Amino acid sequence: MSELTELTLKDALDGLAAGRFSSEELTRAHVEAVEAARELNAYVLETPERALEMAKASDGRRARGEAGRLDGAQLGIKDLFCTEGVRSTACSKILGNFTPTYESSVTANLWRDGAVMLGKLNMDEFAMGSSNETSAFGPVVNPWRIEGGNGKLTPGGSSGGSAAAVAAQLCLGATATDTGGSIRQPAAFTGTVGIKPTYGRCSRWGIVAFASSLDQAGPIARTVEDAAILLTSMAGHDPKDSTSLPVETPDFASFCGKSVKGLRVGIPKEYRVDGMPAEIEALWQQGINWLKDAGCEIVEVSLPHTKYALPAYYIVAPAEASSNLARYDGMRYGLRVDGANLTETYENTRAEGFGAEVKRRILIGTYVLSAGYYDAYYLKAQKVRRRIADDFDQAFEKVDALLTPTAPSAAFALGEKSDDPVAMYLNDIFTVTVNLAGLPGMSIPAGLDANGLPLGLQLIGKALDEGTLFSIGSAVEKAAAFKARPQKWW
Amino acid sequence: MAIDAATVKKVARLARIAEPDDKLEPLARELSGILDWIEQLNEVDTDGVAPMTSAVAASLPMRDDVVTDGGDPAKVLANAPKTERGFFVVPKVVE
Numbered sequence: 001m002s003e004l005t006e007l008t009l010k011d012a013l014d015g016l017a018a019g020r021f022s023s024e025e026l027t028r029a030h031v032e033a034v035e036a037a038r039e040l041n042a043y044v045l046e047t048p049e050r051a052l053e054m055a056k057a058s059d060g061r062r063a064r065g066e067a068g069r070l071d072g073a074q075l076g077i078k079d080l081f082c083t084e085g086v087r088s089t090a091c092s093k094i095l096g097n098f099t100p101t102y103e104s105s106v107t108a109n110l111w112r113d114g115a116v117m118l119g120k121l122n123m124d125e126f127a128m129g130s131s132n133e134t135s136a137f138g139p140v141v142n143p144w145r146i147e148g149g150n151g152k153l154t155p156g157g158s159s160g161g162s163a164a165a166v167a168a169q170l171c172l173g174a175t176a177t178d179t180g181g182s183i184r185q186p187a188a189f190t191g192t193v194g195i196k197p198t199y200g201r202c203s204r205w206g207i208v209a210f211a212s213s214l215d216q217a218g219p220i221a222r223t224v225e226d227a228a229i230l231l232t233s234m235a236g237h238d239p240k241d242s243t244s245l246p247v248e249t250p251d252f253a254s255f256c257g258k259s260v261k262g263l264r265v266g267i268p269k270e271y272r273v274d275g276m277p278a279e280i281e282a283l284w285q286q287g288i289n290w291l292k293d294a295g296c297e298i299v300e301v302s303l304p305h306t307k308y309a310l311p312a313y314y315i316v317a318p319a320e321a322s323s324n325l326a327r328y329d330g331m332r333y334g335l336r337v338d339g340a341n342l343t344e345t346y347e348n349t350r351a352e353g354f355g356a357e358v359k360r361r362i363l364i365g366t367y368v369l370s371a372g373y374y375d376a377y378y379l380k381a382q383k384v385r386r387r388i389a390d391d392f393d394q395a396f397e398k399v400d401a402l403l404t405p406t407a408p409s410a411a412f413a414l415g416e417k418s419d420d421p422v423a424m425y426l427n428d429i430f431t432v433t434v435n436l437a438g439l440p441g442m443s444i445p446a447g448l449d450a451n452g453l454p455l456g457l458q459l460i461g462k463a464l465d466e467g468t469l470f471s472i473g474s475a476v477e478k479a480a481a482f483k484a485r486p487q488k489w490w
Numbered sequence: 491m492a493i494d495a496a497t498v499k500k501v502a503r504l505a506r507i508a509e510p511d512d513k514l515e516p517l518a519r520e521l522s523g524i525l526d527w528i529e530q531l532n533e534v535d536t537d538g539v540a541p542m543t544s545a546v547a548a549s550l551p552m553r554d555d556v557v558t559d560g561g562d563p564a565k566v567l568a569n570a571p572k573t574e575r576g577f578f579v580v581p582k583v584v585e
Contacts, residue, residue: 101565199545213545242550311528322505329506331580333569342581347508359507364521366505367493377528382541384534389542421520422527438545463546 004029005169009073009226012172016062016072023062023072023116027055030074030118034170039490042155042165044079044137045087046119054116061114070233071114076171078162079120080127081107081217082206086117090208091135092125094353095334104206105238106175106217113233118171122161125355126325127182127210130427132160133418134357142190142411143168143486147452150489153411156186156427162220163190167486173221173230177207179214180313181407181431184443187220188406188456191445191484193227193473194220198463199438200245201231203238211320212243214313214435224444224473228252231466247464255470261295263472266399270306271430273408279449280405287403287446287457290479291472299399303391308384309433310425315368315381316436321358322365328353360421389437396462401472404430406443406456430458440466444473445482454484492525493518 004026007015015021031048051074058072082088082100089095103111111117124134131154132139142155143164155164159176163186166174176183178196187194195218202217209215219230232252238244267288272281288298330336330349337348354362368377395402408429417424434441440463443456457476461469493501495514498521502509509517563576572579 098569101562101568200548213543239551239553243544243546243548245546245548246551305534308531308534311531314524314528315531326506330571332578334571336571338581341585342583343506344508345581346506347503350506351508354507359509360517360520360524362505362507363498363501363517364524367497367501367521367525370501370504379541380531380536382543383536383539384531386539386542387534387536421524435545436542 005033007172008223009172009221009229010223012073013070017067023055023058024052026072027051027074027116030171034118037168037170037490040141040143040164040168041138042122042140042161042168042170043076043119044089044091044122044161047086047117050086051116051118058114058116068112068114069229070110072116073172074116074118075110076118076121076162076165076174077107078123078159078175078177080123080177080208081175082208083107083117083120086120088120088208089136090126091123091137092353092355092358093136093335094328094350098333102206105203105240106207106234109233109236110175121165121174124158124160125358126208126321127158127177127179128321128357128361129157130181130185130424131414131417132157133414134355136355139414140164141414143490144190144411144453145486145489152414154189154414156189156411158182159186159220163187163192163194166190166192166220166222168490173219173226175217175234176220177215177217178435179210179317180435181428183218183220184431184441184456184458185407185427187443188445188454189411191454191482192220192222193224193442193444194218195227195231195442195466195469196434196440197231197235197466198440200243201235201464201466203236203241203244205238205240209324211317212324213320214317224470224477225253225256228256228470250467252466252470255467256474258471259295260291260472260475262297263401263468264297264299264399265291265472266299266301266395266402268301268303268306268395268402268404270303271404273429276405276408280408280455283447283455283457284403284405287476290476291403294475294479296472301395301399301402303395303433305384305387305391306433309388309436310429312381312384312388313428313432313436314364314425315377316385318361318365319369319378320365322362322369325358325362385436388433392437392439400462401468402460404458404460406430406458410449410451410453410455434460439463440469442469442473444476444480446476446480447482448484492522
């Protein structure tokens, strides 16, 4: 039944609507694919019984003419989303066997529309990482390999499980989250489409918090249209998240395939960084040519503070993380490691429960917020953040969207950068600016490098203008005609 | 070097993370490396720039001051490491 897992989400929904197969059949095909792909380590928890139950209920709804937008479609859920009655750990030891008694708003929206959950997807611990290597469950292996090689590559991070599962056809689409590039960089590394919507588009309620002013949920899917269908269901105002925007969610799929003639697309010159592989530079130029051919006007723009985005991020994000992660005290849920007194119990619990990268970021965050350093670091970073957001505001007076590479390289080997935090952080050099400014960004697979590995192009839009990204994104997708899939070796 | 071992010890205590003494020196080197890289922010002129405290320009909404949730202690306690008769059991706080 492998052909069923090869369908796009759109084709699967059409097939269900036409009665060509049932959700139960589609679910069984996916459950088999998931079981056969454990070597990839994409799922940290499989929920086949629940999936089949949800599928049968979906088939019932469809028979009664009550099918929702996603009815009967199989999704994987990043382990950062709390799912009622299903273990949710953020891939950290400190959450142990935490089993939420509530459902995150985003996943509740997906179930409202009839989707079927296959299980929980692997990720970097608390979404802190760019290679999936900080997960307490071990790294995900990218289904892509260098042509003719068998070395293990990273699927990127933090949403590495989501990206790998979508690329390896272990679900029709997946939820993901993006704080500095965690949807877009893994999408680029796996030949999938990922969009981080405008900050506030998706509710953060029930998503384990990393850096609250940067975190946003979004989908990873195999086509631009699939991503649009998923985002339409995931997004929406939620009174339970005070930063959720009280705006209508458009039908994002209606923007796919629309003419992009006359749209102005900016090319930020500061994204041409030293040491960028020639192939990525060439792909970027190719993308420019594709959009010209589609009738877009190409405009060179300047975002002068681009190079300061990453260092500003590595103050703001750890500061917010150190505050958010203070809740893991071993008292109310998760791991508790007893000590001689209360303070020692806290210290032992957190020493044992957090991994090295999470501890590193908590320490940096605590340091930059501590007495005497707040102005020099945190306040300075918040001011630089304003400068970065102003850069975008000025650029968007002249253009409708921006086109950049998604990541400075293709997928790298597991272990290659894990000893050098700053080298790892540089992965997010093209994606992190968008989080700081709260803007939407999308990665679209656009080509293969000389090793046969996928590369992505990024589109950045105005706040709440995801629609334009879906239009331009589908133009890029059409021109790129990216049909490559990883050769099955697992 | 921005941070020495004594500072790491102090910060780890503030963050309530037990770090063994032999880890302080390597951590100091690592964190200093990151902070040295962050220092480049000082090149940016931020005089008169208002700090950005929110990702989107939106004011926080108010809601009616009414109870919207609660009344389910079993759910609240469901994941607790230790409970007794409907309460969390925690280490002694006052000696």
